[in-house]
Amino acid sequence: MNKILAFALTAAVSSGAFAQDFPSKPITLVVPFAAGGPTDLVARQLAEALRKPLGGATVVVENAAGAGGTIGATKVARATPDGHTLLVWHIGMAATTSLYRKQQFKPLEDFEYLGMINDVPMTLLGAPKLPAKTYRDFENYIRANGGKLNLAHAGLGSASHLCGLMWQSAVKLDKSMTTIAYRGTGPAMNDLIGGQVDVMCDQTTNTTSQIEAGRVKAFAVTTAKPLSNHKLLKDYPSLQEMGLKGFNLTIWHAMYAPKGTPADVTKKLNDALQVALKDPEFIKRQEALGAVVVNDNRVTPAGHKAYVAGEITKLKTAIDAAGQFAD
Missing domain, CATH: 3.40.190.10 (Periplasmic binding protein-like II)
Known part of the structure; x- marks a missing residue:
């Protein structure tokens, strides 16, 4: 019993020490699409906003495109779970289980959920x-x-x-x-x-x-109501008010770590994310693109995961009806 207790205490101390040293090298935000696209743009703006709350760490963006985002997502799911390789992905995380009959990861099981970034x-x-x-x-x-x-x-x-x-x-x-x-x-x-x-x-x-x-x-x-606060898009109608009852689609982006990343590290990453999402410059740049920075429970790991679980169910209906799948 004493040996077991000693091992547990050693593991706890090691985990805490690891978190104190984190990050010990550059952090990579993997974007599962080509450079220059919407998700890439969100990730690059986020990378800048994350540097200060992570103690001036270097945060870089790596594009790993292909197979509707699943190549980049698989890369992160299989990465060393130390918090230095992260995924920035959009609503595709919730759609993949319905779109692909075969896939290399399970969205709700193979990642640590770090929080959502924006609604677009x-x-x-x-x-x-x-x-x-x-x-x-x-x-x-x-x-x-x-x-x-x-x-x-x-x-x-x-x-x-x-x-x-x-x-x-x-x-x-x-x-x-x-x-x-x-x-x-x-x-x-x-x-x-x-x-x-x-x-x-x-x-x-x-x-x-x-x-x-x-x-x-x-x-x-595609929002439920017109974008009345957007200087360019405020005069365009919403699909719902044009007769498509219940049509409300926003493309959210979120951040993930590989499953097994130490809890102290994921907390440090979530804390940094929450600070970044309050950065006035980041908010301003996102608003210029028509995006709304998340400021509700979805920015927490638990809230983030619960929301994605709901999105998986919602999207399955539309995807199954269309019958467009990939092997």
Whole structure:
């Protein structure tokens, strides 16, 4: 019994000492998408905000794109659980169990949940060539020509993919648009601007500058209510007020560590995250992108995990109805 007690005390002291020394090297935020996309932008802004509360630590972003985010997520799930390799991912964490029949990790079991970062509305966009000027014009045009039009997204499991699925399901088109998957948001947006594709639904973090420059047409936002406080998007209707009852989709981002990361380290990371989310400069930069920084219970590990569990259930309904899966 004495040996067991001594071992337990040694382990506790070692854990505490490890946390005191953390971070002992640069922290890597793994983004499971290509550089330049919406999640990458959120992670890079967060990396800057995290440095001060982590004692001036170096925080870098690493892009590990592919398979709808699951390659990067798997990389983190298998990383050494010491708090130096973290994942920044969006709603895809909740969608992956329904989208992929086979996967290398279990979202609710293989990560330590560190807290959520932001909520990002989506905007429904059309190519400049489309004749529609209002959302009602746009929906009528799609209903009349759906079978001839293309819907772009940034790849299976991407935010734009999920939004497109849910919107087509909500409007109940007689003839669905042809879905075209790209390897990232950038190429999809470029083809929308160029008119090679007709429709896209994506995060305000990626669409705001394109709308402001007049390169694409915006028709609606995906939140329950219009974005009345956003200087650019405040005049666009919400899909719910345009008749899609109950339609409310925001793309959240959150931070994770590998399962087994010491509790003292995860607490230190969550404490740093909560400080970063109150950083006025970070809030200002997020608001400029149309994102809302989380300031509720979801910024805690327990609140974060409970919310994702609920999102998994909600998204399963839409994904199963669409029948779009990957092996």
